[in-house]
Each structure stands twice: as C-alpha cells, then as structure tokens.
Amino acid sequence: xxxxxxxxxxxxxxxxxxxxxxxxxxxxxxxxxxxxxxxxxxxxxxxxxxxxxxxxxxxxxxxxxxxxxxxxxxxxxxxxxxxxxxxxxxxxxxxxxxxxxxxxxxxxxxxxxxxxxxxxxxxxxxxxxxxxxxxxxxxxxxx
Amino acid sequence: xxxxxxxxxxxxxxxxxxxxxxxxxxxxxxxxxxxxxxxxxxxxxxxxxxxxxxxxxxxxxxxxxxxxxxxxxxxxxxxxxxxxxxxxxxxxxxxxxxxxxxxxxxxxxxxxxxxxxxxxxxxxxxxxxxxxxxxxxxxxxxx
DNA sequence: AATCATGTAACATCATATGTATCGTGACAA
DNA sequence: TTGTCACGATACATATGATGTTACATGATT
Numbered sequence: 001x002x003x004x005x006x007x008x009x010x011x012x013x014x015x016x017x018x019x020x021x022x023x024x025x026x027x028x029x030x031x032x033x034x035x036x037x038x039x040x041x042x043x044x045x046x047x048x049x050x051x052x053x054x055x056x057x058x059x060x061x062x063x064x065x066x067x068x069x070x071x072x073x074x075x076x077x078x079x080x081x082x083x084x085x086x087x088x089x090x091x092x093x094x095x096x097x098x099x100x101x102x103x104x105x106x107x108x109x110x111x112x113x114x115x116x117x118x119x120x121x122x123x124x125x126x127x128x129x130x131x132x133x134x135x136x137x138x139x140x141x142x143x
Numbered sequence: 144x145x146x147x148x149x150x151x152x153x154x155x156x157x158x159x160x161x162x163x164x165x166x167x168x169x170x171x172x173x174x175x176x177x178x179x180x181x182x183x184x185x186x187x188x189x190x191x192x193x194x195x196x197x198x199x200x201x202x203x204x205x206x207x208x209x210x211x212x213x214x215x216x217x218x219x220x221x222x223x224x225x226x227x228x229x230x231x232x233x234x235x236x237x238x239x240x241x242x243x244x245x246x247x248x249x250x251x252x253x254x255x256x257x258x259x260x261x262x263x264x265x266x267x268x269x270x271x272x273x274x275x276x277x278x279x280x281x282x283x284x285x286x
Numbered sequence: 287a288a289t290c291a292t293g294t295a296a297c298a299t300c301a302t303a304t305g306t307a308t309c310g311t312g313a314c315a316a
Numbered sequence: 317t318t319g320t321c322a323c324g325a326t327a328c329a330t331a332t333g334a335t336g337t338t339a340c341a342t343g344a345t346t
Contacts, residue, residue, distance in 0.1 A: 088147050089148070
C-alpha cells in the first residue's frame with residue numbers, strides 16, 4: 001500500500017492555517033495538497049473531533065484552528081487522524097503453542113516496540129508551535 | 144494491508160531447520176507456517192540468494208541451512224527477504240517548493256529515521272544462534 | 287431563494303503481501 | 317528409462333487499507 005501520509009498532510013495544513021487569516025475551504029486545502037476536497041474533509045474530521053480545528057459551513061466558511069499550537073504535538077495529530085498503524089512489518093501467529101514461534105515473535109516485537117517508543121517520544125516532544133517556528137513563508141496554493 | 148510477516152516467518156523456519164536433521168520440504172514448512180508451499184519457495188528464495196539456505200531437488204530434497212547461525216543477524220534475514228519497507232506512514236511531496244511542507248516532512252522523516260535506526264540496530268545485534276538459545280523444543284508441524 | 291461549504295455515503299483505484307493453480311526442470315530411485 | 321519427488325517460475329486471485337471520485341443532503345450566509 002502507499003504510505004499513510006495523513007500525518008504529514010495534516011501538519012502541512014495546520015501550519016498553513018496558522019499563518020492564514022480566516023477560514024480555509026476544503027477546496028483550497030485540497031489544491032494545496034494536490035488532492036480532493038472530500039479527502040481533506042475526511043482526514044480533517046479527526047482533527048475536528050479532537051478539537052484541534054473547527055469547521056464552519058456556508059458563505060465564508062471553512063476550517064480554522066481551534067487550539068493552542070503550543071499544546072498540540074505531532075503525536076497528537078498522528079493520533080487524531082487515526083493512524084495507529086506505524087509499522088508495515090509484524091508477526092504471524094499460526095501455531096500459538098510453538099515455542100520457536102513465540103521466541104521469534106517476542107524478539108521481533110521487542111525490537112518493533114522499542115522503535116515505536118522512540119518514534120512516539122520524538123513525535124510527542126515537538127509541538128506545532130515549535131514546528132511553525134523558523135519560517136513564515138507561504139507556498140503557492142496551486143498544485 | 145496485512146502486516147508483512149516474512150521476517151518472523153523466516154526466522155521461525157530457520158530455527159526449526161537448525162534443530163532438524165536433513166532437508167525440509169516446502170510442503171512441510173508450509174504446513175508449519177499455515178500457508179502454501181509456493182509462498183514458502185517465494186520467500187525462501189531471498190534467503191537462498193543470500194546464501195543462508197540451500198535448496199535441493201528430487202527425492203530427499205528440500206531446504207537446508209547453509210550458513211553459520213552465529214554470522215546471520217535478524218537484520219540480515221530482514222534484508223534477505225526483501226523487506227525494505229518498515230513503516231506504514233510517511234510523507235507526500237505535492238509541492239516541492241513549499242517551505243512549510245519541507246519543514247513538516249523533515250520533522251516527520253527525522254523521527255522516522257531515528258526509529259528506523261534503532262530498529263535496525265536492534266535487529267542487527269541479535270544473531271540466529273542467540274535467538275536459538277533458550278529452547279530446544281519443537282512444535283507440532285500440523286497447522 | 288440561491289449559493290456556498292461541510293457531512294456523509296458509496297464506489298473506484300492503487301499498491302502490496304499473501305494465497306493458489308499450473309507447468310517446467312532437475313534429481314533420485316525402481 | 318521411466319516415474320516420482322521437489323524446487324523454479326509464471327500467472328492470476330484475494331485481502332487490506334489509503335486514497336481518489338461522484339453524488340446528494342444539510343446548514344449557514346447573502
């Protein structure tokens with residue numbers, strides 16, 4: 001499968017929204033990401049449910065930031081978009097009674113869990129505000 | 144997609160082969176893994192090309208270990224089965240000129256690379272021989 | 287009332303590991 | 317020599333999950 005890019009996409013969007021006055025429509029965001037407005041709504045729904053953004057209908061509507069960027073980490077965004085699946089590799093459990101298989105799976109999963117813990121720690125240590133520091137440049141909104 | 148379980152499956156097989164006299168057929172291995180002989184041949188082909196196992200045709204043929212288990216790490220097996228794809232998450236590059244996107248992707252990929260480095264280090268630090276220590280028990284070969 | 291924008295459902299597309307069927311090839315044995 | 321065994325390889329089917337797309341409903345603004 002293609003890589004799950006929801007985290008990086010939403011970070012991209014959130015930082016643009018932070019530098020943008022007024023609501024941004026799903027259409028505008030979709031052009032920015034090179035995708036479709038429905039995909040944007042679908043993915044942003046997780047951020048909305050988590051309270052990080054708010055959506056407004058009708059004329060002049062769209063998406064606006066609804067949280068303090070200092071208080072939202074990259075990990076928070078990752079979880080809000082519903083991306084619990086980090087690794088593409090894992091174990092199979094065909095014979096739960098097989099000592100060999102249990103030892104192998106324990107070794108592999110131990111390594112995976114440590115790597116996941118490190119990733120979680122690093123994503124959790126960076127806030128959107130920190131990520132936003134260092135540039136104030138907008139990019140073009142066309143694809 | 145389902146998790147890629149080629150690494151854990153091959154480790155499972157290799158440790159059984161280490162405790163087994165004579166060649167093991169793909170059919171036998173397939174029953175052990177709860178899968179198909181063709182899947183076994185396909186996956187074992189990587190190990191064969193890397194020199195970790197050897198295959199023999201004809202009566203009494205099958206798969207045998209062809210390397211010192213002390214010299215083969217879990218990382219070696221991972222690479223031999225052609226599993227370079229570790230993460231299910233990643234970045235999208237729609238606007239290579241967008242400073243925001245570049246900053247976001249850099250942050251995400253930095254975290255991923257550190258997690259990958261840790262995983263690689265841990266897999267590389269364990270040999271098949273070490274993994275084989277601690278049990279000499281066979282599991283049943285039926286699914 | 288018309289328009290804009292989100293919300294949602296339904297279906298298509300794509301990528302990749304896995305499952306399955308089939309045939310070819312080489313090795314061993316009767 | 318011939319039959320059987322086991323691998324080698326190809327082709328195709330299946331399952332899963334993110335993504336792309338179309339269509340329609342709902343609510344807000346003008």
